[in-house]
Amino acid sequence: GDSVTQMEGPVTLSEEAFLTINCTYTATGYPSLFWYVQYPGEGLQLLLKATKADDKGSNKGFEATYRKETTSFHLEKGSVQVSDSAVYFCALMVGTASKLTFGTGTRLQVTL
Amino acid sequence: ETGVTQTPRHLVMGMTNKKSLKCEQHLGHNAMYWYKQSAKKPLELMFVYSLEERVENNSVPSRFSPECPNSSHLFLHLHTLQPEDSALYLCASSLSRGEKLFFGSGTQLSVL
Numbered sequence: 001g002d003s004v005t006q007m008e009g010p011v012t013l014s015e016e017a018f019l020t021i022n023c024t025y026t027a028t029g030y031p032s033l034f035w036y037v038q039y040p041g042e043g044l045q046l047l048l049k050a051t052k053a054d055d056k057g058s059n060k061g062f063e064a065t066y067r068k069e070t071t072s073f074h075l076e077k078g079s080v081q082v083s084d085s086a087v088y089f090c091a092l093m094v095g096t097a098s099k100l101t102f103g104t105g106t107r108l109q110v111t112l
Numbered sequence: 113e114t115g116v117t118q119t120p121r122h123l124v125m126g127m128t129n130k131k132s133l134k135c136e137q138h139l140g141h142n143a144m145y146w147y148k149q150s151a152k153k154p155l156e157l158m159f160v161y162s163l164e165e166r167v168e169n170n171s172v173p174s175r176f177s178p179e180c181p182n183s184s185h186l187f188l189h190l191h192t193l194q195p196e197d198s199a200l201y202l203c204a205s206s207l208s209r210g211e212k213l214f215f216g217s218g219t220q221l222s223v224l
Contacts, residue, residue: 043202046212089155
C-alpha cells in the first residue's frame with residue numbers, strides 16, 4: 001500500500017538556520033506529493049505541492065523537489081523564523097479522486 | 113481562518129457518554145472528511161462524504177457514527193468510546209474529491 005515516512009522530531013533550530021525535513025514515500029502509482037503545515041491550535045494548511053517528477057513546489061520560502069529516483073520530497077528552507085514553528089506533514093495522493101496518505105508529522109521548533 | 117469551523121474545540125467524556133462533534137463550512141464545497149490525529153501516528157482518514165453521500169469508511173469502529181445532513185454540515189456522533197480514542201479529530205472539506213483540502217482547527221477529545 002501507499003505510505004509516507006518522515007523524520008521524527010522535534011527538530012530544534014535557531015532563527016536563520018537552514019532547515020531540512022526528510023520525506024520518502026512508497027506508492028503503487030505515480031503520486032502527487034504535498035507538504036502541509038499545522039500551526040499551534042490550528043488545522044492543517046497546504047504549504048506546497050508537486051505533481052510530477054522533478055517538479056519543485058515552493059511557498060513562503062519553503063521548497064521541495066519531487067525526486068522519483070530516490071522517492072523523496074524533502075522540505076527545505078534557507079533561513080527559518082520563529083513563526084515557522086509548527087508541525088509539518090508530508091503527504092501523497094495517487095489518482096485524482098483518491099485519498100491523501102499522510103506521514104506522522106515532524107515538529108519544528110525555532111528559537112531566538 | 114480556513115473557512116471550516118469545528119465545535120467544540122475541546123471535549124472530555126466518559127466511556128459511557130454520548131457526544132457529537134460538529135463541522136461547518138460555507139465554502140461551497142461538496143466533499144467533507146473526518147480525520148483522526150494521534151501522537152506519533154500518521155493522520156488517519158476516517159470518513160469521506162461527497163455530495164452528502166458517504167463514499168468512504170476506512171474500517172472505523174461503529175462507536176463512531178458520521179452524519180452529513182447537508183453539504184455544509186458534518187457531524188461525528190460518539191458513543192461508548194475507549195481511552196485509546198483520545199485524539200485530535202479534524203474535519204476537512206474540498207470542492208470535490210481529490211481537490212485541495214481545507215482543514216478546521218480540530219476537536220481535542222479526551223476519553224476518561
